[in-house]
Amino acid sequence: MSRFFPVPGECGHHTIFGATHIRTYAGDHLQLSLVDIPAQGVVDWHQHANEQAGMMVAGQATFYIGEEVKTLGPGDFYFIPGGVRHRVVADANPAQALDVFYPIRDEYR
Template identity: 45%
Template sequence: MESFVVKRNACSHHEIFPGVHIYTAAGEAMMLSLVEFDPGAVVESHSHPHEQVGLLLEGELTFTIGDHQETVQPGDMWRIPGGVVHSAVAGDQPVKALDVFHPIREDYL
């Protein structure tokens, strides 16, 4: 039988940038990543064809999405269309966020 619950230690884990760790579980058409930033960690400017939406759980992140820059607080959400250049910088505390991608990012599995 297929397992419907994915424990954190069974998730795919990657350090995508120095001090930025992701833990990922995927279904057939979308995926969810828990993202943990060390204080001051940076997700450098990049883009991907995947649509991305996210939710900040803890800490503070300053996003640059296209030419728009904004700092988000816990409970704030973001949406990033595929192909749009974006980056993020953690504040002075650890950060936890959730990101959903569609379609699935094979590079995170």
């Protein structure tokens, strides 16, 4: 076991919003979450106190953040301030995103 090089078994594994799988890892102050959204999957409207930033890794998804809507693809970044409602919908293919949270979301450890 290494603090610096975690293996999948040391990560959090969760299913959210029906069929979206996430793998998470937290340091002392921030948390990464690798999100796998199935084709046409929906991460429905929600909000949390945590600040969230991320990047699309694969596929395309439409992000609804506050009053703005934009379809993002690999390499595109997004930012969601704490307390802002948001939703994500994958297109006809699976999508993958990497989220960063501050502070850590304990429910996803």
